[in-house]
Amino acid sequence: MDGTSPLRPALTIADLVADGLALAGDAPVLERVAQDFRLRLTPQMRAASARSAGVARQFVPSPAELIQRPEDMFDPIGDDSHAPVPGLTHRYPDRVILHVTKTCEVYCRFCFRRETVGDTGHLPQDQLDAALDYIARTPAIHEVILTGGDPLVLSARRIADLVARLVAIAHVGVLRLHTRVPVVAPDRITDALIGALKQHPSVWIVVHTNHADELTVDARAALIRLADAGIPLLSQSVLLRGVNDSADALEALFRALIRLRVKPYYLHHCDLARGAGHFRTTIAAGQAIMAELRGRLSGTALPTYVLDIPGGFGKVPIGPDYLMPDANGWTLTDPNGNQHQYRDPES
Ligand SMILES: *Cc1c(COP(=O)(O)O)cnc(C)c1O
Numbered sequence: 001m002d003g004t005s006p007l008r009p010a011l012t013i014a015d016l017v018a019d020g021l022a023l024a025g026d027a028p029v030l031e032r033v034a035q036d037f038r039l040r041l042t043p044q045m046r047a048a049s050a051r052s053a054g055v056a057r058q059f060v061p062s063p064a065e066l067i068q069r070p071e072d073m074f075d076p077i078g079d080d081s082h083a084p085v086p087g088l089t090h091r092y093p094d095r096v097i098l099h100v101t102k103t104c105e106v107y108c109r110f111c112f113r114r115e116t117v118g119d120t121g122h123l124p125q126d127q128l129d130a131a132l133d134y135i136a137r138t139p140a141i142h143e144v145i146l147t148g149g150d151p152l153v154l155s156a157r158r159i160a161d162l163v164a165r166l167v168a169i170a171h172v173g174v175l176r177l178h179t180r181v182p183v184v185a186p187d188r189i190t191d192a193l194i195g196a197l198k199q200h201p202s203v204w205i206v207v208h209t210n211h212a213d214e215l216t217v218d219a220r221a222a223l224i225r226l227a228d229a230g231i232p233l234l235s236q237s238v239l240l241r242g243v244n245d246s247a248d249a250l251e252a253l254f255r256a257l258i259r260l261r262v263k264p265y266y267l268h269h270c271d272l273a274r275g276a277g278h279f280r281t282t283i284a285a286g287q288a289i290m291a292e293l294r295g296r297l298s299g300t301a302l303p304t305y306v307l308d309i310p311g312g313f314g315k316v317p318i319g320p321d322y323l324m325p326d327a328n329g330w331t332l333t334d335p336n337g338n339q340h341q342y343r344d345p346e347s
C-alpha cells in the first residue's frame with residue numbers, strides 16, 4: 001500500500017435502495033441523515049448487510065437518527081475534556097488515547113464519536129509531533145492507545161513510521177490499537193501492516209465487533225493472520241438494541257471470537273450519542289443478559305460490561321452484582337440465581 005491509501009468510494013443512498021437495504025420512500029430523509037452523519041460501508045459489510053439484519057442495522061442509516069433526545073450529548077465520553085494537546089486524550093495517568101485520524105472504513109450509525117469522525121482525514125503532522133512530544137515528556141504514560149476514527153485506515157507505511165517513533169519512547173511499554181478494520185475491511189490486514197505493528201515488542205489489538213454475522217470468511221482469515229503473527233487480540237462490542245441485545249446473539253458472537261483467539265474484553269453500554277437513541281437498551285436489560293451468559297459461557301469468553309460515565313469521568317463495570325453486603329458479611333448470588341452466605345474469615 002502507498003502512503004496515501006485512498007479509501008474506497010462511498011456508497012450512496014441509491015445503492016442501499018438498490019440492495020433492498022433501504023426503502024425508496026425513505027430516500028429523501030436518508031439523504032438528510034447522510035449529510036448530518038456520514039455514510040460509508042465496505043463491500044464486505046455491504047454484502048453482509050444484505051444477508052443479516054443484525055449487520056445492516058449497524059451501517060444502514062435510519063430516519064430515527066434525525067430524532068434528538070434531551071439526553072443526547074455531543075461528546076458523550078468527554079474526549080475533549082481531557083485533551084492536553086489536540087488529538088490526545090489523557091484521562092487515566094498511565095495511558096493516553098492518540099486520535100491518529102478521523103476517518104473510518106465504515107460509519108457505524110451508533111458511533112459515540114460520530115460528531116468528530118468524518119472524511120477530514122488524519123491528524124496533521126505538526127499536531128502528531130506535538131502529541132508524541134507530550135508522550136515523550138510524560139513518563140507516567142505506560143501505554144499508548146491508537147484510535148480515531150480507525151487507526152488502521154492509515155497506510156502500512158504511515159503506521160510503520162508512527163510505531164517506530166513510539167518504540168523510541170522507552171517508557172511506552174505497551175501499544176494498543178482499537179480498530180474495526182480486521183472485521184469490516186479485512187484486506188487491509190497485509191503482511192506489510194503486520195510487519196509495521198510488530199516493530200513494537202508489545203502490541204495489542206482490540207477489535208470492535210458487534211455481531212457474529214460480521215465475522216465473514218475474510219474477516220476470520222484476517223483475525224487468524226493477526227493471531228498467527230503473535231499479536232494478542234481482544235474485542236470490544238457495544239450493546240445495541242435490535243442488533244445484539246439478547247443472550248443468544250452475544251453468545252454466538254463471543255463463542256465465534258474465542259474460537260478465533262480473540263478474548264472478549266468489553267461490552268459497552270451504548271453511549272448517549274446524538275441521534276442514536278433507538279440503539280439504546282437499559283442497564284437492567286444488559287445486566288440480565290450478562291447474568292444469563294455467565295451461566296452459559298466459559299469465563300474466557302465473557303467480557304466486562306462497562307459504562308463510560310457521561311462527561312468524561314471514566315469507564316466502570318456495571319454488573320450484574322454477585323456480591324451484596326449483609327449483617328454478617330456477604331450474600332453471593334451463584335450463576336443459577338441462588339443465594340449463599342459468606343463470612344470473611346479475616347474480618
Ligand atoms: C476507554 C479509555 C481508555 C482505555 O481504558 P481501558 O479500561 O484501559 O481499556 C483510555 N483512555 C480513555 C480516555 C478511554 O476512554
Ligand code: SF4
Nearest residue numbers: 104107108111149180
Ligand atoms: S469504526 Fe468506530 S469510530 Fe468509526 S464510526 Fe464505527 S464506532 Fe465510530
